[in-house]
Amino acid sequence: MNSAAGYTRVAITLHWLIALAIFANLALGSLMTEMAISPQKLRLYSYHKWLGVSVFVLALARIAWRLTHPSPALPLGLRPWERMAASVSHALLYALTLAVPLSGWLFSSAKGFQTVWFGVLPIPDLLAKDALLADFLVAVHGNLNGLMVLVVTAHVAAALKHHFLARDPVLARMLPLVRRGG
Amino acid sequence: MRLPVLCLPVLFIGMLTTGLPVANANPLSLDLTRSQVVFVSRQMNVPVEGRFQRFSAQIQFDAKRPEAARATLEIDTASIDAGSPEASAEVIRKPWLHTAQFPKAIFVSSAVKSLGGERYEVSGQLTLKGKTLPLAAPFTVKSQGGSLIFDGALTLKRLDFGVGDGPWNDPDTVANEVQIRFRFVAK
Numbered sequence: 241m242n243s244a245a246g247y248t249r250v251a252i253t254l255h256w257l258i259a260l261a262i263f264a265n266l267a268l269g270s271l272m273t274e275m276a277i278s279p280q281k282l283r284l285y286s287y288h289k290w291l292g293v294s295v296f297v298l299a300l301a302r303i304a305w306r307l308t309h310p311s312p313a314l315p316l317g318l319r320p321w322e323r324m325a326a327s328v329s330h331a332l333l334y335a336l337t338l339a340v341p342l343s344g345w346l347f348s349s350a351k352g353f354q355t356v357w358f359g360v361l362p363i364p365d366l367l368a369k370d371a372l373l374a375d376f377l378v379a380v381h382g383n384l385n386g387l388m389v390l391v392v393t394a395h396v397a398a399a400l401k402h403h404f405l406a407r408d409p410v411l412a413r414m415l416p417l418v419r420r421g422g
Numbered sequence: 423m424r425l426p427v428l429c430l431p432v433l434f435i436g437m438l439t440t441g442l443p444v445a446n447a448n449p450l451s452l453d454l455t456r457s458q459v460v461f462v463s464r465q466m467n468v469p470v471e472g473r474f475q476r477f478s479a480q481i482q483f484d485a486k487r488p489e490a491a492r493a494t495l496e497i498d499t500a501s502i503d504a505g506s507p508e509a510s511a512e513v514i515r516k517p518w519l520h521t522a523q524f525p526k527a528i529f530v531s532s533a534v535k536s537l538g539g540e541r542y543e544v545s546g547q548l549t550l551k552g553k554t555l556p557l558a559a560p561f562t563v564k565s566q567g568g569s570l571i572f573d574g575a576l577t578l579k580r581l582d583f584g585v586g587d588g589p590w591n592d593p594d595t596v597a598n599e600v601q602i603r604f605r606f607v608a609k
Contacts, residue, residue: 279595286466359467
């Protein structure tokens with residue numbers, strides 16, 4: 241169980257794996273779309289899709305874990321709007337870790353490109369090839385990523401505020417290498 | 423040597439009686455709207471379907487004498503749809519099909535044999551990007567509403583024809599094997 245003081249190792253590991261994958265894939269996504277067509281570009285697109293599917297799977301695991309292992313309580317003394325902001329941004333992050341990969345997969349299908357996870361596991365196409373739908377889904381994928389960048393920025397800023405200004409254990413209890421009491 | 427004009431009618435009658443040239447002079451007429459030349463390439467192990475929009479085929483086929491069948495296929499290489507606008511714009515360039523210099527891909531059959539039932543095999547020469555190599559493809563022939571439907575498939579290696587040179591000469595990104603499926607509807 242996540243104790244009142246901290247998260248379990250599983251929750252911490254999933255959190256940082258997903259964080260790493262999201263940062264890597266945001267960078268990969270912006271880089272690959274700027275490139276001229278080349279074998280490297282095709283490879284990066286595949287890596288981006290593999291990583292995106294991985295985020296989706298890890299996010300499912302994280303949400304399942306969270307549902308069975310409640311998070312530690314927020315520190316006392318937070319203002320109501322801060323509590324509200326914390327739960328809304330956390331809910332958005334969970335939703336986006338699913339929605340961003342989903343929109344990417346759907347847009348790839350609509351473009352006529354199946355996703356084959358790690359080049360091994362073909363993921364069935366839910367959508368048939370459709371250029372108009374693909375253009376719409378590209379915009380959806382882009383906008384969801386814009387929202388992701390905003391929410392992640394707020395999430396990081398809030399964690400730093402807790403650590404350096406409020407000096408509470410909110411950030412420390414999610415760090416893997418920090419000794420946790422209790 | 424020039425044949426005397428008087429010999430021509432004799433030759434013509436001779437052709438009629440042997441029957442052979444008559445059978446050969448009977449190409450089927452192709453229904454282009456129902457015919458297709460489709461290919462599947464694999465990019466990072468993802469199958470991507472494409473097609474050629476413009477082609478023509480001369481087919482002579484008589485199920486009673488399949489060994490006398492003949493086929494010539496001419497593909498307009500610049501009519502390629504490689505699965506996406508980006509890919510189509512890329513594959514007409516010099517490293518791939520170089521359609522400016524090689525506007526046609528041509529297959530000419532040399533033999534057709536029966537494999538039993540409605541199954542046959544055609545062999546011949548494919549000229550693609552200036553290279554000519556032998557090729558064989560199994561196909562079936564079905565009769566439907568007065569038309570003949572020829573369905574076949576084969577796999578060729580793009581690098582044998584120099585398709586995808588230079589940086590693309592790496593079969594791990596775009597596989598060497600390209601599966602080709604054809605359907606010709608003719609009567």
